[in-house]
Amino acid sequence: MKIIRCLALTAAMAFSAAAPADENVTMYPTKPVRVIVPFPPGGGVDVIARTVSQQLGPRLGQTFIVDNRPGASGNIGVRAAINSAPDGYTLLLFATVAGMFPLIHANLGYDPFADMAPISSIATQPLALFTTNSFPAQSVADLVRLARETPGKYAFAGIGVGSPQHMAGELLMYRTGVRLLHVPYKGTAPAITDLISGQTQFAFLGLSSGLPFVKSGKLKVLAVASKKRSELAPDLQTMEEAGVANFDLGITYFMAAPPGTPPAILKKLNAEIGAVLKEPAVIEILQKQGYEVTGSSAEHVLELLREENRKWAPIVKAAGIKVE
Template sequence: MRRRHFLSATASLMAALPSAEAWAWPDQPIKIVVPFTPGTGPDIIARFIDDRLSPKLGQPIVVENVAGASGNIGTQQVARAKPDGYTLLSQVSTLVMNASLFKNLPYDPVADFAPIGLTALGSLVLVSHPGQVPATLAELEAAARAAPKILTYGSPGVGTPHHLSMALVETTMAIELVHVPYKGTAGALQDLLGGQINYMFLPIHVAAQHVRGGKLKAIAAGSQRRLAQLPDVPTLSESGLKGIDVDMWYGFFAPKGTPADLIDRLNRDIGAVLETPDARRVFEAQGLIPVTSTPQALGEIVAHDRDRWADVVSKRGIQAG
């Protein structure tokens, strides 16, 4: 009996000890892959964390931009990397959107990655030209039901969060609008300001300046709560789409199989960086809010959103260009 208790206690102690990798980690530079161009949200977040995490870990951290194929090239690179804590991924919610938009995707957003934690949220706002008569979500719904496929909305391209957010609104309301895709935000915004298109989801830091200047009208905030920049604008949920939000989330990932103790350490150290006043100041200038989460919570968000956006893509018949 005593031997059995001794063996059980020893096994429990061994399970609680860090892995061999954790004892030595990090003893070489760490790479953060950003699967988008410099200046994008995942890039800004990665470089902010890089500057403040490197001294804490005592090793250089290199941010590598591997852009292309809507983020799929860099993401695949991390999915195939050695799971040793030396290759990380800074991603955004397009990670799960792409799973439905692209056939034969060379990675699985759930099966091929170990979530580390959330890093930020980015809110979108549904806006219209000030002269647009349907000026509330209820009025938009009524007008679209009376005359389907007349009202238009723009986006930076097919399959972008801006596009899928409006497609979710269409699906939930069972209405038909006309999607006008552009090659980037600039052209779409210009036509929205000029009244050539009727509606669009825009990032809060872009939308707020034009709303305050009277050049655009804010219809609904795409977040779970009202936004500090536009406190009088109701959320989608408050406007009748109960439980609906289109916040873009950002997070860090490692290749599947990375030891759990390394994931937990990265989660704690990155979280400490994100909880500083400096993080809020830098992120808010880019329309982002720094947030943290457990690895498990991010994993649940990834699984849930993969199914949510797959449903929208399927029902709207959306195909990536």
């Protein structure tokens, strides 16, 4: 009888200890949730964050507040997020390119594989190869041929060292053996301005960022850097179709929380984000911004981060890229 009573008491104590946690998860959120975006306001990533946040608020009965924290290749915002309390009230919207950062940043300050608790992917934006109108290349093959004939003559614009736009140019050199010059910029706008004026000859840009300038006759676009053709420009061939194999450079954005956030909260957020991403209005807004809506499991996000690391390791080593 004593044993039975002891077991019953132990079970009751365990239940009473677990009940508040379960109740907290069921009631979550009970106050506003902050979504940190390590990019400036007004850009495409900011639109993703605000579109999803505006839908999550009514679904969960609390306000989701977007907090822009740009700077240091996203590190300022990331560190602010991952060092917050792991209670589900601070989230992070970032890109899977973070999986590459340990390869190039000597003092990154965080581990993208351990210091983030992935929730779900949100959307992917394909990069595309844009050139200035004065550049004689009419195809990717033309560009590669010209670069081989005059090594080091032609320059491409990147959005900072180690950015997807920079690494796309490095990948082109790695895959084709050509030698190009990288000109880093602090943002997409100045990069496009100099590209149009001919200060640089080409750039890998988000498809939606460059297409308006193609339509206005200020730029040319040669190919999209993704596995398949984009719905935004279905007639535009892929880099692989243009003759450069293994050139998939889609930037996938995902939602995460600080490490140690209760799994039940992560699961709840994953389900709610998945529902939001099925809303026709959300799909329409993101597609107009040039994004392909995704949504996924947390495990898939982690695998995407690891894949970025595997994919870029040989390119970073060959190019000797390092940011102190």
